[in-house]
Amino acid sequence: MQSIWNGAISFGLVSIPVKLANATVSHAVSFRQIHTEDGGRIRYRKVCELEEKEVPSSEIGKGFEDADGSIIPITEEDLASLPLPTTRTIDIVAFVESERIDPLQMGNAYYLMVNGAPAAKPYALLREALRRSERVAIAKFALRGRERLGMLRVVDEVIAMHTLHWPDEIRSPEEAAPETDVTVRDAELDLADALMDTLGDVDLDSLHDDYREAVEEMVTAKVEGREPEPEKEPKQGEGTVIDLMSALESSVREAKRSRGEGEGEEGQAEGEDGGKGEEAEVTSLSSRRRTGTRAKSSTGSGSGAKKKSAPAKKKASSGSGKSASSSSRAKSGSGRSSTAKKTASSGSGTKKTASSSTAKKKTASSRKRSA
Numbered sequence: 001m002q003s004i005w006n007g008a009i010s011f012g013l014v015s016i017p018v019k020l021a022n023a024t025v026s027h028a029v030s031f032r033q034i035h036t037e038d039g040g041r042i043r044y045r046k047v048c049e050l051e052e053k054e055v056p057s058s059e060i061g062k063g064f065e066d067a068d069g070s071i072i073p074i075t076e077e078d079l080a081s082l083p084l085p086t087t088r089t090i091d092i093v094a095f096v097e098s099e100r101i102d103p104l105q106m107g108n109a110y111y112l113m114v115n116g117a118p119a120a121k122p123y124a125l126l127r128e129a130l131r132r133s134e135r136v137a138i139a140k141f142a143l144r145g146r147e148r149l150g151m152l153r154v155v156d157e158v159i160a161m162h163t164l165h166w167p168d169e170i171r172s173p174e175e176a177a178p179e180t181d182v183t184v185r186d187a188e189l190d191l192a193d194a195l196m197d198t199l200g201d202v203d204l205d206s207l208h209d210d211y212r213e214a215v216e217e218m219v220t221a222k223v224e225g226r227e228p229e230p231e232k233e234p235k236q237g238e239g240t241v242i243d244l245m246s247a248l249e250s251s252v253r254e255a256k257r258s259r260g261e262g263e264g265e266e267g268q269a270e271g272e273d274g275g276k277g278e279e280a281e282v283t284s285l286s287s288r289r290r291t292g293t294r295a296k297s298s299t300g301s302g303s304g305a306k307k308k309s310a311p312a313k314k315k316a317s318s319g320s321g322k323s324a325s326s327s328s329r330a331k332s333g334s335g336r337s338s339t340a341k342k343t344a345s346s347g348s349g350t351k352k353t354a355s356s357s358t359a360k361k362k363t364a365s366s367r368k369r370s371a
Contacts, residue, residue, distance in 0.1 A: 005143060006115060007088040009152075011126055017119045018090070020143075023109040023160055029215045079145070090141040090150065090161070098136045101151055104170055107163035112152070123159070130154050138164075191248035198255040 003019035033042035045054045063071040090112075114123045130137060130153065137152035139161070149164040221228035 001111070001113065003113065007090060007141070009112065009123075009126065009139075010089050010091045011122070014122050014125075016122045016126060017115040018112045018123070019115045020161070021111045021113060023111045027209065027212060029212055029219075084142055084147065087142045090139045090152075092137045092139045092152070094138045095130075095133065095135045096138060098134075098153065101136065101164070102170070105149075105164045105167075106151070107165060110161045110163075111155075112159045112161055127154055127157070127159050130159070188248065191252065195248060195252050195255060198252055 001021045003021050005020035007018065007020070009016040009018055034040060035042060046057075046060065047053060048055050062074045064074055065071055112123075114120050126137075139150045139152055141148055141150055143163075149166055151162045151164055152159055153162070154160070218228045
């Protein structure tokens with residue numbers, strides 16, 4: 001592993017010679033600028049604006065631009081004379097809990113490798129001390145012309161170092177927060193939790209750069225003289241206000257379908273309905289309000305019909321009361337020989353009860369005559 005910096009870790013009075021190496025590597029596809037007319041390369045040349053000619057790297061130095069636009073030359077001797085103790089030293093200043101480090105502060109990652117056999121013992125001592133204490137070391141060091149803040153932690157059997165932004169370099173998040181107050185309902189939170197549970201965990205090693213692979217496939221196809229296979233365009237939102245609840249419900253169903261969950265339930269629904277299950281559609285909030293208004297109006301009309309049926313029931317009950325009184329009169333006229341049977345009816349049986357009472361009256365009178 002190629003080193004980019006040599007120095008030492010200062011751990012109290014202990015000095016540990018180390019080399020610094022990049023812990024990450026970029027696989028991004030890089031392009032060259034060309035002239036579209038003939039395909040010629042576009043190159044940048046360092047030209048002195050006073051002499052208007054190209055200058056070699058050996059004649060290029062540093063300069064600081066003042067507020068009035070004038071350039072103040074800065075030499076390597078000027079920089080070397082600065083009283084900077086971290087020029088070739090990673091100076092540990094504190095040990096803190098890892099939770100105190102905001103991920104916003106973290107930058108590039110490096111591996112610290114021992115520089116020589118004598119450095120192995122103190123290196124292992126610092127590594128095991130960090131591991132047992134479950135803390136990280138905060139250090140200051142100089143790299144590429146500026147002093148930086150770093151965090152040392154243990155990764156397997158190696159001490160890794162992350163560059164940290166200085167606290168005054170972190171911008172406040174207040175300007176990025178929504179300007180309006182938003183109320184989130186419990187039902188929406190429950191659906192969001194269900195979606196999170198459905199998506200579940202992921203093996204980070206299984207994630208890869210789809211865009212880079214597509215670019216590499218396109219370049220390979222051009223080199224081989226064939227047309228690249230067309231890629232499916234991803235679905236893009238329209239940028240309109242949507243019904244959040246319907247969107248969450250559809251997202252949960254789609255996530256379950258992609259993970260192979262709920263297939264039995266969908267198949268059962270298809271068998272009962274004789275067709276495919278209906279998918280939820282994402283509707284706008286305005287149409288959802290209109291639908292709710294129509295539902296309320298239909299409910300209101302139904303309740304009105306129920307209220308109208310109530311007087312009819314009252315009339316029916318009063319009619320049955322009248323028939324009961326006429327039946328009792330028939331019983332008093334017939335004396336011991338007739339036993340009136342009570343007819344239990346409700347609602348629409350009022351007319352039948354009245355006719356039966358009339359028939360009983362006629363029967364009673366005929367028996368009287370025969371006696």
